[in-house]
Amino acid sequence: MSRLLRREWQVALRAKGAIINPVAFLLLSTMLFVIAAPDTVGSDAAAGILWTLVLLTQLLALDGMYRRDFDSGVLEQTLVGAQVPFVAVLTRIFMQWLSTGFIMTMLAPALGMLLGMPIALAPAIALAMLLGTPALSLLGSIGASVTVGFSRGGVILALLVLPLFLPTLIFGAGLVAAAETGSSIMPQVYALSLISLIALAIAPFATLAGLKISIEMQ
Amino acid sequence: MLSVSLKRLWHKLGSPRWFFALTETWVKAAGWAALVLLIWGSAWGLGFAPADYQQGNSFRIMYVHVPAAMLAQSLYIGMGVAGFIGLVWRMKLTDVAISACLPLGMAITALALFSGSVWGRPTWGSWWEWDGRTVSTLVLFFLYVGIYALREAIADQDLRGRASALVAMVGTVNIPIIKYSVEWWNTLHQPASFGLTQKPAMPSEMWLPLLVMVLGFYAFAAFVVLVRMRTEILNREMGARWVSDWIQARSGR
Amino acid sequence: MYFDSFAEFLQMGKHGFYVWTAYGVTALVLVMCWLSARGSFLKTTQRLQQQADLVQRGVPSAQHTENRK
Numbered sequence: 021m022s023r024l025l026r027r028e029w030q031v032a033l034r035a036k037g038a039i040i041n042p043v044a045f046l047l048l049s050t051m052l053f054v055i056a057a058p059d060t061v062g063s064d065a066a067a068g069i070l071w072t073l074v075l076l077t078q079l080l081a082l083d084g085m086y087r088r089d090f091d092s093g094v095l096e097q098t099l100v101g102a103q104v105p106f107v108a109v110l111t112r113i114f115m116q117w118l119s120t121g122f123i124m125t126m127l128a129p130a131l132g133m134l135l136g137m138p139i140a141l142a143p144a145i146a147l148a149m150l151l152g153t154p155a156l157s158l159l160g161s162i163g164a165s166v167t168v169g170f171s172r173g174g175v176i177l178a179l180l181v182l183p184l185f186l187p188t189l190i191f192g193a194g195l196v197a198a199a200e201t202g203s204s205i206m207p208q209v210y211a212l213s214l215i216s217l218i219a220l221a222i223a224p225f226a227t228l229a230g231l232k233i234s235i236e237m238q
Numbered sequence: 239m240l241s242v243s244l245k246r247l248w249h250k251l252g253s254p255r256w257f258f259a260l261t262e263t264w265v266k267a268a269g270w271a272a273l274v275l276l277i278w279g280s281a282w283g284l285g286f287a288p289a290d291y292q293q294g295n296s297f298r299i300m301y302v303h304v305p306a307a308m309l310a311q312s313l314y315i316g317m318g319v320a321g322f323i324g325l326v327w328r329m330k331l332t333d334v335a336i337s338a339c340l341p342l343g344m345a346i347t348a349l350a351l352f353s354g355s356v357w358g359r360p361t362w363g364s365w366w367e368w369d370g371r372t373v374s375t376l377v378l379f380f381l382y383v384g385i386y387a388l389r390e391a392i393a394d395q396d397l398r399g400r401a402s403a404l405v406a407m408v409g410t411v412n413i414p415i416i417k418y419s420v421e422w423w424n425t426l427h428q429p430a431s432f433g434l435t436q437k438p439a440m441p442s443e444m445w446l447p448l449l450v451m452v453l454g455f456y457a458f459a460a461f462v463v464l465v466r467m468r469t470e471i472l473n474r475e476m477g478a479r480w481v482s483d484w485i486q487a488r489s490g491r
Numbered sequence: 492m493y494f495d496s497f498a499e500f501l502q503m504g505k506h507g508f509y510v511w512t513a514y515g516v517t518a519l520v521l522v523m524c525w526l527s528a529r530g531s532f533l534k535t536t537q538r539l540q541q542q543a544d545l546v547q548r549g550v551p552s553a554q555h556t557e558n559r560k
Contacts, residue, residue, distance in 0.1 A: 162408055166401050170391050179384040180405060183377050184412055187419035194426065211422075215415065226408055229325075233400050237392065276521075280514065285492055285500060295503035298510050302517040342524055349520045356513045360506045458521060465528040472535045482546070485539045 024108055028115040035088070039119045042081040046124065049073045050131050062136030067145075067196035070132055074124050074149070075156065075185050079178055081120040082160040085112070086168040086231065096235050099228075109224045109231070113161045121153030137196075144199030151212035152192040158216070158223035159184040165230030169237040187215050252329040254471040255480050261464050268461035275454030283447040290444075296360040301447055303353040305455035307371075310350050310378055311413070313343035313459065317385070318410025321403030331467075333399030334474070336406060338466035340386060342459060347379045370424035374417050381409045395474075 032038070053069055054061055060069060089095040102108040128149045129142035137145070163181035167173035195208035250256045283301035290297035317336045324332030354372065359365050366372065385405055392398040440448075475481050494500040503510045 162404075166388065166405065167391075172391075176384070176387045176391060179380065179387055183380050183384070183416065184408070186377060187412075187415050190419045190423045194423065197426075211419070218411075218415070222408065222411060226404060229404050230401070233397050233404070237394065237397055284510070284514070285494060288493060289504070294506060296506040296509055298503070299513040302513055306517070341527070345520055345524050349517060352516060353513045356509050356516075360509045458525075462524050462528045465532055469528070469532040469535050472539065476539070476542075481539065482543055485536065485543050488536070489540060489543070 024102075024111040025115075028111055032115055032119055038081070038084060039123065042077045042120050043123060043127065045080055046073055046077040046127065046131070049076065050134060054135070060135070064197070064200075066132065066135040066137050067200070068193045070128065070135055070137075070145070071148075071189055071193045071196075073131075074128065074153070075182070075189055077124065078120060078153070078156045078160055078185075079181065081116070082164045082181065083174050083177060085116050085161065085164040086234075090168045090234065090238075095231065099231060099235070105228055106224050109161075109227050113157055113223065113227070116161065117154055117157035121149075121157050125149035125153055132196075137200075141196060141199055144196050144205060147205075148192045148195040148208070148212065151195075151209065151216060152188045155188045155212070155216040155219040156185060158219035159188075161223055162226040162230060165227040165234060167234075168231070169234040188212065191215070248327075252327070252331055254331055254334070254475055255478070257331060258468055258471050258484075261468060265461060265464045265468065268457050268464060272454055272458035272461050275450055275457055279447050279450035279454050283451060287447050288441075288443055293361050296357060299353055299357040301451045303350060303357055304448060305452045306346050306350040306353060307375060308452060309455050309459055310343060310347040310375065312456070313339045313346065314378060314381060314406070315410050315413065317343070317402075317406040321406040321410075324399065324403045325407070330399070330474075331471075333395075333402065334467050334470045335463070336385075336399070336402050337389070337470055338463045340382065340389070341466075342462050344379070344382045344386065346459075347375060347382055350375055351379065370417075370421040373420045373424075377416055377420070378413070381413075384409070 050070075050073060053073070060066060086095060089098065098108055099105050125146060129145045132141060132145045133139065160181050163177045163184070166180070167177045170176060191208045191211040195205050195212065198205045198208060279301065283298055287298070287301075289295045317339050320332040320335040320339075323329060324336075351372070354375070355365050358367060385402055388405055389398055389402055392401055472481060492500075501507055501511075
């Protein structure tokens, strides 16, 4: 497992674009929103906007999740050579989260301020992201595994994955909204955690199945 | 004894030829049952059931909207179950079932959205409200479109089947999660609860026609799905001897 | 019958447009689903029939695909 992690880490370091590009997109799209609809800054809509942009950023980042290894044939080798393919997949998803979801979790409170949310909300925003983004990486991985062989996979990926993201979006934005009004955030905390756990239970198996199908499509 | 014959039945179920022969009469029965039930249910719901106290006669749209919405969900779950069976027991027939349910499911979901919208206008004043029901049905429509797009993108029949099965299964698992979260979202954002979400006890003069219509819709679905499955079986087994025998027998009629 | 006259039945107490649109479109969609399924089935059986005819006439099977539309 640690060998896998080390390898993933090395690959991630080399592919810095995979980390920077999504972040740049998130900042850029936030800016677009502020310019296009200045009234939303500081409004109740800000939390929802932030979460939607996080979702779309995750979508962008997912597209390349398996593509490079798929094209180079490394993916097939990894799956065949791994003692426990399940663990190899889980490691990859964890790295994906580390390079996207985790980074967004750290940035989100700052972006929230940019969108006019009060500083007091920063912990709530961070918590929501921390609990929700793993689900996004896990569920997104399923869609990425099935579409990695497609040349125009991006649109189909979005179509497959956004409905799966919906519950996380609802409870993630709901958590921040609840914190804003001062009501208890515990229901959303439970819901987000539950969703991430369910995602953890099904995503590695589904991803593995999807990758096998995609490899055979080559 | 029972387990042996059940196992044999299960194996037979995977045989397209056996399925084709078995459903020859089922198709006709389902078709006629659908016709009778739908006409009877519609007439009853339109002309004989009492009008709703609050909604007046627009509530009669319920008799076509609710069965469509129920069927839309059932067909998708059917695809998910078929996918599961296909992946676990490696039955090719399950992909035939998925391909048959898909076009009907999309049409019925769109129909549910349309009839719901038409029902909403006279009853609650707007053509579209973002509430738990509409969002859930809309998401269901996207789930269908996702599988459709996926199937269009994969040329190989076996891989297409496995990919569809996987996506249908994951989607099916997510349906209750999506429903629950959307309903929760709805209670926060829609303080006014419309009559549809709380169901007061309906008198039997009102829900009996609904039962007939629901049975009619499901019979119709069985009919269309079976026709499409039989067509697909013939296409896939085109070179087989039993197919040419069947077509000979058919033209001899 | 709930309604007193046919005119009242059509009007549905001023909701007529909505009720009949909903039922009409539903009927249309269901009929189209049926016809579409039936059309595919007939096309397939026609193709099978054509192939069977060719077999009967003794045309070697390699030539069957040329006759298929």
